[in-house]
Amino acid sequence: MAEISTTHPRVLRLKQVLDRVGLSRSTIYDRMNPASPRYDDSFPKPMKIGSSAVGWLESSINKWIESLVDNTLRGK
Incomplete structure (x- = not known):
């Protein structure tokens, strides 16, 4: 039986x-x-995860890094 991979x-x-x-x-x-x-409007915003704690979605950080790579490769 094949396992179904889900990412959370x-x-x-x-x-x-x-x-x-x-x-x-x-x-x-x-x-x-x-x-x-x-200031970089494209940088991911943190989200509140507790009364005094914040965090960033890993997927948002990854997308931001990918956009930097894409812009560099396109010469921007």
């Missing part, structure tokens, strides 16, 4: 996002801050 959404905490994207904590928050010169 995975939430990454800040340390995991830092490891994944290779940016510093302050740069991550600058990417999300419209007042920052480093």
Whole structure:
């Protein structure tokens, strides 16, 4: 009998996002801050996962990284 593979959404905490994207904590928050010169509207927004905890969907982070690669390959 063949197994059916399903993927469930995975939430990454800040340390995991830092490891994944290779940016510093302050740069991550600058990417999300419209007042920052480093603001990036395409950077994934965190979601609240507890009273004082946030996380990012792994799929959103992966898509953002893929868009950087695509833009680099297209010379943007």
